[in-house]
Amino acid sequence: GAHRFVQRIWRLVQIAAESLPGVKPAAAKDGDAGAVSKAAHKILKAVGEDIEKLGFNRAIARIYELANALATPLNDVAEGKADAALKGACREAVEILVHIIAPVMPHLAEECWEALGGTEMVAERPWPVYDPALVVDNEIVLPVQVNGKKRGDLTIARDADQGAVEKAVLALDFVQKALEGKAPRKVIIVPQRIVNVVA
Template sequence: MEGEANAVSKAAHKTLKLVGEDLEKLGFNKSVARIYEYVNTISPMLAKVSKGEADDTVKSACREASEILIQLIAPMMPHLAEACWSELNCEGMVANAAWPQFNPDLVAENSFTYPVQINGKRRGELTIAVDADKETIEKAVLALDFVADKINGQPVRKLIVVPKRIVNIVI
């Protein structure tokens, strides 16, 4: 369950960072889209909490995630945010609460997902550590099942790795 709590916290802080940046640029539509995505991410955990199937760490993470969600919607839906804020028995008004600060450790990405193309056509993805070098990425791509099936023993003419962008295999 600790992994679930960590996933909820990561989603909350990542969304907090992104929505904060969007609001500073007056990007309300983008903010709303990110909030929808965030709600879809945390909903399964909130359901577990409401059913009583969550441990204390998940409950705590969901409480924090809910408070952050309320603060994220407050600039766009102040009346709803105030009603939700009082339901959670939070002190004062959400409008007077300080904007929450995201935790940089929870926002940092440890892995990157590369789209993998074979002969210019996307065939799948590879998720690997952000700091992986080119050789490690190449070995990991060639070890993927869908790559081995598609190559089917043919020699690879080129294997192109564009760091933090894409991997393309030419056979």
């Protein structure tokens, strides 16, 4: 399994090397490119923390996650279906991938870096810095209770105000069913934690 994964990383890097020559690495905030950048920066942050705590198994599991997140976008790049933003995001994500494998697979990392056109060694380069704006989730999942019993969840923007949260909760099917057409007596909102509807 480990050998297959090493081969997979090598294939991803080869696709990037062939499809993205001369493309500058660039983080993106929106769309498919934004999803690639967010995945890369979140995993970069997590792997750095795992390595500091000597959590190598967790770090490797996250490297698997990044390889999975890169597979489809890199295939789109190879097939000519990618815009400039996605190309830049993929280039950056592949470079991050090479850096985060370096502590656990140094020889592979150096070969991959050379394939990407790197002139110096990965081991001599500084550890990449993640963008704090890309590692924050813009949405949260709030558990929703009706009369103190959990009935479901609500996914909503992290910065939604209490009025928007209440409106979204009261629109949920399971809440409307529990209320049976009546107005709730009270809606208790603990910001970014939980919502309780008192029927």
